[in-house]
Amino acid sequence: MVSEHTPSDELSADDHLGTGRAPGKDAAGHAQRADWNPRGPRVRRDPVAAYDALRDQCPVARGPDGAWTLFSHADVVGTSLDHSTFSNAVSRHLQVPNGMDGAEHSAYRAVVDRYFTPGRMRDLEPVVRRVATELVAAVEVPGRVDAVVVGARFAVRAQSAWLGWPEELEEELLGWVEENRSATRSRDRARTAAVARHFTAIIRSLTDARRDAGDDAPDDVTTELVRDRVDGRPLTDEEIVSILRNWTGGDLGSMALCAGVVLTYLADHPDLQEHLRAGVPDRELDRTLDEILRIDDPFVSNRRIAVEPVTIRGRQVAAGDQVLVSWTAANRDPAVFGDPDAFDPDAHAPYNLVWGIGKHVCPGRPLATLELRALTRAVLAATTAVEPDPDHPREREQPPAGGWVTAPLVLR
Ligand code: HEM
Structure with missing residues (x-):
């Protein structure tokens, strides 16, 4: 993607590999009717209801561009675990590690995983908590906020603190998140490419500065990555940029959307809010956050490519076809969860797909959870009530992302 890790990889419009044949045609070149339009009025009106x-009605659905979307929990899980039929090499750009398969993926994934160990997260926790507390302290209470705006700023600050990036970058990064969002929606390749170049330039300035500083480089995660190795050799500049882009590019947007979903859910469920205010251990809070995100998963889907012909629920997927796994739809599948809106963190945890499943399961989950937990605790600690704003309506985020684009709340 421009950033590799967006809610639905759609940012990679400019990375798009294509299926090697005309959109909407089958392997023999016959036109095929689309089953749905991922950006049509029905989805735009109420994305979650449309996916449900x-x-x-059509759990394996073909879109106008010929890509398939899988909506059921069973198919999403089956596809995500079948690494030999479905490849992650969906982009012509280097995507470390999400665009890789097999042994190559494992080698880079091992590098990435070292940055999210429990020990590292423990050390980072006070830093992220401080970032959350300071940010919320600057919000007027009583007052009104947009949870997504707060989430976006928090995500940029927390990630910058983690990576050792300067505070002066905050506005540029926030601007970039917005640019990225609108370029994705425009589906204009020139715009998404320009946004990608902008992000590469930001990252390069940080990595180059560390290389130039040599032994005097700051002791932070970015420096560590610049000096890191894969398969016994140093990472290349291109690999470092891709990893950092993957960690920040898409996730700043995802974190903002997650914050919007979590805080609006708490505003809509005062009993749950009261329960959390009374004090719950981290483990319970983390499960609560996962369950809220399951019910309204803003990280909508990811893409695979079929490497051989495969039949899914009677639909013939050809080799080279793109296949999207819809986390949002799978997470609300009544076959697994019964009433998808029923809040039952413990019972639903084993089936929750918010962080994906299989070899590409989210390595950043511990960090994302730590951040969301810190923000939720900070907001609850600074207020006596979080309520929906009766004067400003919420607005749904549009595909390819999910959640809310504006989530106005009243803080008391
Ligand atoms: C904010 C909430 C987040 C959500 C909901 C989320 C969700 C996901 C999901 C569903 C996948 C699986 C993708 C697939 O199967 O194709 C994934 C992969 C990934 N995530 Fe996250 N993520 C989040 C935050 C983060 C953060 C904060 C980081 C790092 C700082 C991160 C780094 C990654 C990477 C590198 C991958 C690709 C892993 C691979 O291909 O092996 N994510 N994420």
């Missing part, structure tokens, strides 16, 4: 309906 598709899962019931």
Whole structure:
């Protein structure tokens, strides 16, 4: 993607590999009717309801560009675990590690995983908590906020603190998140490419500065990555940029959307809010956050490519076809969760797909959870109530992302 890790990889419009044949045609070149339009009025009106309906009526659906979307929990899990039929090499750009398969993926994934160990997260926790507390302290209480705006700023600050990036970059990064969002929606390749170049330039300035500083480089995660190795050799500049882009590019947006979903859910569920205010251990809070995100998963889907012909629920997927796994729809599949809106963190945890499943399961989950936990605790600690804003309506984020684009709340 421009950033590799966006809610649905759609940012990679400019990375798009294509299926090697005309959109909407089958292997023999016959035109095929699309089953749905991922950006049509029905989805735009109420994305979650549209995905629910598709899962019931057409769980393996072909879009106008010929890509398949899988909506059921069973198909999403089956596809995500079948690494020999479905490849992650969906982009012509280097994507470390998400665009890789097999042994190559494992080698780079081992590098990435070292940055999210429990010990590292423990050390980082006070830093992220401080970032959250300071940010919330600057918000007027009583007052009104947009949870997504707060989430975006928090994500940039928390990630910058983690990576050792300067505070002066905050506004540029926030601007970039917004640019990235609108370029993705425009589906204009020139715009997404320009946004990608902008991000590469930001990252290069940080990595070059560390290389130039040599032994005097700051002792932070970015320096560590610049000096890191894979398969016994130093990472290349291109690999470092890709990893950092993957960690920040898409996730700043995802974190903001997650914050919006979590805080609006708490505003809509005062009993749950009261329960959390009374004090719950981290483990319970983390499960609560996962369950809220399961019910309204803003990280909508990821893409695979079929490397051989495969039949899914009677639909013939050809080799080279793109296949999207819809986390949002799978996470609300009544076959697994019964009433998708029923809040039952413990019972649903084993089936929750918010962080994916299989070899590409989110390595950043511990960090994302730490951040969301810190923000939620800080907001609850600074207020006596979080309520929906009756004067400003919420607005749904549009595909390819999910959640809310504006989530106005009243803080008391
Ligand atoms: C903010 C909430 C986040 C959500 C909901 C989320 C969700 C996901 C999901 C569903 C996948 C699986 C993708 C696939 O199967 O194709 C994934 C992969 C990934 N995530 Fe996250 N993520 C989040 C935050 C983060 C953060 C903060 C980082 C790092 C700082 C991160 C780094 C990655 C990477 C590198 C991958 C690719 C892993 C691979 O291909 O092996 N994510 N994420």
